[in-house]
Amino acid sequence: MRDSILVVNAGSSSIKFKLYRIEGADLAPSLSGGMSGIGSTPSLKVTDGSGALLEDRRFEAGEVPDASAAQHHLADWLLHHLGDTTVVAVGHRVVHGGADFAEPVLIDDAVLRRLETFIPLAPLHQLGNLDPIRVLRQRRPDLPQVACFDTSFHRGHPELSDRFALPRFLHDEGVRRYGFHGLSYEYVAGRLREIAPEVASGRVVIAHLGSGASLCALKEGRSQETTMSFTALDGVPMGTRCGALDPGVVLHLIEHRGMTPAEVGHMLYYESGLLGLSGLSNDVRALLASDRPEAALAVAFFCRRVAQAAAALAVTLGGLDAFVFTAGIGENAPEIRRRIIADLSWAGLILSNDANGSGVARLDASGSRAQIWVIPTDEELMIAKHTMRLLDRIASGARA
Known part of the structure; x- marks a missing residue:
């Protein structure tokens, strides 16, 4: 069997996924696709690691009315097409980690409840990010899921960059400059080190x-x-x-x-x-x-x-x-x-x-x-790398 990491990047009207095969310390993309037009003109498109089209299906709007239904369709497709692949974990892009989460985290009930409190801070994204997590927890409660945050890369800002000119107690309560797109910036910064050190x-x-x-x-x-x-x-x-x-x-x-x-x-x-x-x-x-x-x-x-x-x-x-x-x-x-x-x-x-x-x-x-x-960005690969590193740290701790 081939162990793989599934990455889910979900939004309000689309869900993208990539499946990465674990090859030692490296990750090789083997499937890529997603559902778009959720609630209006839904479609499912999937390609393999070489870019060859595996699926291109259109749905009636009522068949995929929301992100939860889209996630179920994606899960059904993957279950029927994974063959001898074993998914060892799922990594998710989660837009807002608030002041609580400075690095990727294994999702449990307490983490999920805390992430739900950030929905008002990112109403376009956070709810869509969390819905696939809930669906997968229902269908595969044994499958580790990892949240990777768009805010994490900006943690540790100088105080001048972190504050608003508001009363100090608001900053202490979490009203501060978090920043987003961190997974993209982290990936691009890494690529720049490779091509223009x-x-x-x-x-x-x-x-x-x-x-x-x-x-x-x-x-x-x-x-x-x-x-x-x-x-x-x-x-x-x-x-x-x-x-x-x-x-x-x-x-x-x-x-x-x-x-x-x-x-x-x-x-x-x-x-x-x-x-x-x-x-x-x-x-x-x-x-x-x-x-x-x-x-x-x-x-x-x-x-x-x-x-x-x-x-x-x-x-x-x-x-x-x-x-x-x-x-x-x-x-x-x-x-x-x-x-x-x-x-x-x-x-x-x-x-x-x-x-x-x-x-x-x-x-x-x-x-x-x-x-x-x-420099083209690749948030999904960044999520997969974070997920694999967290699994390795957990495994190392268990062995110790």
Whole structure:
């Protein structure tokens, strides 16, 4: 039999999974896929380790109305197709670990109850992250499950980066800047050490630009500051989330427009960002293809705010040795990269237009004061590595 680790990366409308075969100290992907369009146009797609299509199935919306139903469908598919593979553990991406969890943890009843208390801090993600855990605990209570947190990478920030200018007792109660996308930043920082060790230990800003977007300042490979904070609303604008906002706007909406907190929350999470600015779409590809002035405004706003955030993080670092793009937009939108670096030209960053459009990893032109990279992220592999390390530590403790 072949031992493997299953990784589940669940959201509100999709669940991704990867199966990694354990080969000594290494992990080899053997299956990859997921359910998307949950509750609307659900579909299941699975490929093998070489990318060959194994399953491409469409469902009626009523067949997969929620994440729980999607997880059951995925579990059924895996049970019928694993062959001689033995899943020894499941690793999960969990967005919020609060002040309690600074590293991956084996999930038990107490851990699950504590993670449920963080749902209000990440309403778009946390509930979806936890639902597959519950389903698997019902179907396979013997199977170890490990929670890996997007907040963990940012623990240990300098106090200046960790606080809000609010009364101190609120910080003591957990109202602080947590930061997110940590699994992505951790993976990209590791890859940078492999491909550019001369700058990886220096002053680096990574821009994780996708439907959710944030930036992180690293020194010696460790997070120093990041743009998201108490929740995943803060920082740069995103697909449907507003990014940084004067809190007086929230007070105005409640006190003068008569909106309820729930209505304001829905607007800020689901109706703002690129979608709100353009009134057209939250998809950068659609906005770049549009000739509407609203689309152009949304793209310009996004690029300017990302560049401004990068400049602010460079202040924290005392300079910049490398700028790294990652995630869906960062990896696949040369025009967005071009505009962001153009807004940072005052700092001496120079983009090679030829490299930017050619699919290579390093994009800076001769004379640029900082290196510019595109490094694809792999949160699932990071989760699998954390899960395997935790299992090894548990096994070592048991032997001792």
